[in-house]
Amino acid sequence: MILLRTGCGLLALAIATPSLAQTPDAAELARLVQAQAAQIATLQARLDRLEGQQAAAAAAPVPAPAAQAAPTQVAQATPEQRRTVPFAPQLAPPGPAERNVAQAIAARENPSGVTTEWGSGLPVFHSADGVYTFKPRGRILADVSSSFGSKSDGRNLTTTGMRALRLGLEGGVGTHFFYQMEADFSENEVDVVTAFMGWRNRISPGLEYDVRAGHLFNDRGFEGSTGSDSTPFLERTTVATAIIPQRGFYGIGIMPRLFWKTGHASLTVTGDRVDGTQTVSDGRTFLARAHWNPIKTDNAVLHLGAWGFDESLSPAATTLTRNTVIGGRFNGALRVSTGPLLGGKGTTGYGLELGGYRGPLWIMAEAGRRDAQLDGGRPDFTSKAWSVSGGFFITGDLPPYNPRLGAFGQPKVKRPTFDGGPGAIELTARYEDLNQTDLLTGGSGWAATVGVNWYLNSFTRLQLNGIHWYTNNRTGDYTGGDSGETLSARVAVTF
Template identity: 25%
Template sequence: MKFPITPLALALMAGPLCAQSTDTEKRIADLEKKIEKLTKAESKKEEAKESGVTVKFGGRFHLDAVQFDGARNRLPAGTFMRRARISFKAGFGKDWAAEGDVDFAESSVGIKDMWLGYQGFDNTLIQIGQFKAPFGFDTLTSSNATWFMERSYSDIWTPDRHVGIAYQTWGTRWMVKANFFGQAIDDTSDAQEAADSNTDSTGLVKSYKIIDNHGWGYAARAAFTPVMKSAAKAIHLGVATVTRKPNAAAPGVYAVDFSGRPEQNKVAREKFLNASVTNVDKWSQYGFEFVGVWGPFSWQSEYQQTKVFRRGTQMQKWDGTKLVATSAAEQAASVIDHKFDTYYGQVSWMFGGQRTYDQSEGLFGKVSPSKKGALEIVARYSRMNQDDLTAVDPVKGGIAHNLSVGLTYYLNKNVRFMLNRTHVSNNENAMANKAYSPTGSKLPYERFDIYSARVQVNF
């Protein structure tokens, strides 16, 4: 009985095997077709990248609410559209790229980034156009990725965006960027408009014609990562410098103005720090960065120093309508150099998300939250000194200390909600304009709290 059963059993087994073989061959054929289709699609993308134009649009809006508590000056609370931008990123073949960023906040249009770049060399970017000069870790960080609603005091005097040309290169543990620039687009336009509005309706000279060249400068920044276990475990050391000439202004003024607000938006526009120097030949700034991320914990700190170098003895000054002779005391004061500094340190702890470090930029990137979102607790101490009490020509711009705490919830990569509280403490020279005072006199030693909230969307 065994003999006839065995062929029968083999026949019964062969049927499913033949069917399985046929099914496998069909699956392989289908898979080959899918691979061929994907390969063709990728090939078309590469061809478009090499010879065509690709464009990606994006944008952001940051809607704020601000409340002041304890201020003796009249600082109005309210809501404010801090940013409302439309941006684009374009590619021209495989080696050329461009970016543009236009802001519509405050019921006006302003150009932010607008540049063309060549990236045909390995780990290299050459830019021409308007973009941020490489100085100031906090300033260089995108507003979509800053830990607090407003950057630290250091952002008051960093160069930010200017029209220029830059060269950037990087390796696995380092990056370097150098930049030569002129004035920002808005600075150039505003200065020209003010200069051309030369008379009022009666014919009285109230402004000036620009007779000097526009301001220019150069900057460089280098970053090194001595510890780089991963993008989520890295320690960053950075150094930067920038030297600038004054912007075009009234004849013989050559001014630099470091005035700034106490780390809050423009709901209340008054500036408590007010250092301003005229007859300036140039000013140089130096910055040092110590930054890191280690899992859920991150830290960021900077120290910056600014040195203002004066021109020769100032024999004439602008009185608002014309150049007039200076006094002997003004001539003696006009050659005194000045020095100011600032520093801050901030820490963060993340629940349910991760901040990462980008070596090619030498900066933090965006936070990547979990599917349930992420919660971040942050704290910052910052100080800016705009007092330089020299025996001759003392500058009393003020000293301000801020202590800030914040709570941020990341719904996803594109939406976050922020709550910040900042305690502001000013010295006797950091004072608001008397127009903000209920007494009509400037108020020294002002101390108050700022409570602020933000809804942020970027795409």
């Protein structure tokens, strides 16, 4: 068909053009034959490409050029999770001439040369030269919680809530500059969370650093440094939620970090978190953490960690009152409270971490202390918390421990349900304790939790927690000893 159309075209061209109707000399004839051959090759390559698209899509992915597949820390997927395909598939016929024609056609249809690398649910975009990367990101964590057994009916609640509803982006320029920003909508209003720019580089083989500046998430404790989408339980331990700067988990500032083969260290200097107050000075927080893996093999890790912070409060934020989650985030009546506490000057806290994993079994113990300074000659007060957590993957998967950061990350599910496997199934248990009773209005409490996590793949999970809790508050609507149970469940997707 192609040859017939081409022959007709040449005949029409010869009739319409007197100069071509004449008998051409040898040079002219060679030029015509060469032009015709190029046209036939172009049309044949285009036809082959159209007929082969479906087969090419079903075939194994063609690796991207080295410049496009350069290693980047934007994508956190494993090689098994990645799939790199150009936006416009390019077929490469054996002949050099046909290869050049096919590449020319692809260049016209995809002049930018942008490629996409599929990781945890969403693509990472790469520029043709590999310099620029960009990735949308987000998380959806939907919870339901029911508490019962309390002596106070006001605590026996069934509620729903969005633990996180985030949208954001991350990217980089070259191998050194990177950025990230996320906003959360879980309380039906916009809350800026992570938002920073950074620079990373290698000092020597096995020794690297990065420096981030902006609205930063704390590097504080094992679960305190773990994102809400990666915690093995629906809520972090009392060490992470009570032994914390008054400003919370975020602050605007700078954080240099140093990484080596068996650990990392960080130093953070921040003011307050994102707000609209510029009429008084911000608070100031110094925070440092380090972790070390003296044992680190393919299926075993020993984790040691230590951290501490010192915080000077802003004149506009001297309230030290705290109501700490003990039996579920979405029951506002179920808290361990300090009672009303005004006139704070600052806080100091520190903690220790010890744990690790061997094969599918992991365990982690944390302990921390927070001292709060009050003005007016009043006595200071102390909060103490500790916890022991553990888990076991009955499907044989390894715990999602991140040795670079000394925290939990997204798991690497060996047999995802979307590929016909069982996913990864984890059984968990935890005991945690919080004591603030050296303050006259301070309360205490503890909780024992058992749970099960079903990871459908590396970014989708179902979680179920059963919690038996006890509180003894000295002020508020629910004073004295009280105990009960909370059953909570979560559906989570991180991308």
